Amino acid sequence: EPEVTQTPSHQVTQMGQEVILRCVPISNHLYFYWYRQILGQKVEFLVSFYNNEISEKSEIFDDQFSVERPDGSNFTLKIRSTKLEDSAMYFCASSEDGGGSGYEQYFGPGTRLTVT
Amino acid sequence: GQNIDQPTEMTATEGAIVQINCTYQTSGFNGLFWYQQHAGEAPTFLSYNVLDGLEEKGRFSSFLSRSKGYSYLLLKELQMKDSASYLCAPFLYNTDKLIFGTGTRLQVFP
Numbered sequence: 001e002p003e004v005t006q007t008p009s010h011q012v013t014q015m016g017q018e019v020i021l022r023c024v025p026i027s028n029h030l031y032f033y034w035y036r037q038i039l040g041q042k043v044e045f046l047v048s049f050y051n052n053e054i055s056e057k058s059e060i061f062d063d064q065f066s067v068e069r070p071d072g073s074n075f076t077l078k079i080r081s082t083k084l085e086d087s088a089m090y091f092c093a094s095s096e097d098g099g100g101s102g103y104e105q106y107f108g109p110g111t112r113l114t115v116t
Numbered sequence: 117g118q119n120i121d122q123p124t125e126m127t128a129t130e131g132a133i134v135q136i137n138c139t140y141q142t143s144g145f146n147g148l149f150w151y152q153q154h155a156g157e158a159p160t161f162l163s164y165n166v167l168d169g170l171e172e173k174g175r176f177s178s179f180l181s182r183s184k185g186y187s188y189l190l191l192k193e194l195q196m197k198d199s200a201s202y203l204c205a206p207f208l209y210n211t212d213k214l215i216f217g218t219g220t221r222l223q224v225f226p
Contacts, residue, residue, distance in 0.1 A: 031212055033212070033213070035214075041218070042203075042216050042217065042218045042219065043153075043159060043203065043214075043216040044216070045213040045214065045215065048212045048213055050212070055212060056211060056212060056213055058213075089156075091158055091159070095212075098212040102146065102147050102164060102166055102207065104149065104161040104164060105161075105214060106161070107158035107159050107160065108158060109157065109158050110157075110158050
C-alpha cells in the first residue's frame with residue numbers, strides 16, 4: 001500500500017539554526033499538508049499546498065516557516081531560525097483531493113524535532 | 117471559531133464495546149473524520165461521515181447527526197491493540213485542513 005514517508009525521523013538542532021524536514025507524499029496525490037503536534041497536545045494544522053503554491057496557512061505558520069516542492073516527489077518544510085517552542089512532532093500528509101471534499105489525508109510517520 | 121469536545125480518557129475491557137462521543141461547533145461544516153493515533157505515531161484514518169446516520173466498517177462504526185453537532189465512534193470486540201487516542205476531526209467547506217480535537221485516550225485492559 002502506498003505511504004507517505006518522512007526524513008529524518010528525529011532531528012536535534014540548536015536554537016537559531018535552520019532545519020529542513022523532508023516528505024515524500026503518495027505519488028498520485030495532489031494536496032500536501034504539514035501538521036505539528038507538541039508533546040501531549042493536539043495535532044495542529046500548519047499549511048496546505050496545492051498546484052505549487054500555498055493554499056492555506058495557520059497563524060502558527062509565520063515568516064520563519066516556508067514550504068517547497070523542489071521536484072516531482074519531495075515536499076519540504078523549512079524553519080529558518082528555530083526556537084525552543086518549535087520542538088514538536090511534525091507530520092506531513094497528502095490527499096488525492098482537497099480535505100473539504102472529504103478525501104482522507106494520509107499521514108507520514110513524523111519527524112520529531114528537538115530544539116535545544 | 118471552531119470548538120470540538122471529546123472526553124479526555126476512557127477505559128474499557130478486552131472484548132467489550134465502547135462509544136467515544138464528539139460534539140462540535142463549527143461554521144461551514146461539511147463532514148467529519150475519525151482518526152486513530154497510537155502513542156508516538158501518526159494519525160491513521162478510521163472513518164468518514166458526511167450524511168446523518170451510521171457508517172459501519174468492520175469492528176468500527178461512526179455516527180453523525182449534523183443537526184445536533186454530534187458524532188460518535190463505536191468500537192466493538194475491543195482488543196488490546198485498540199489502546200490509542202481517537203481523534204474527531206471535522207472538515208469544512210472551502211478549506212482543506214483538518215481541525216483535530218484533543219482526542220480521547222482509550223485504554224483497554226485484559
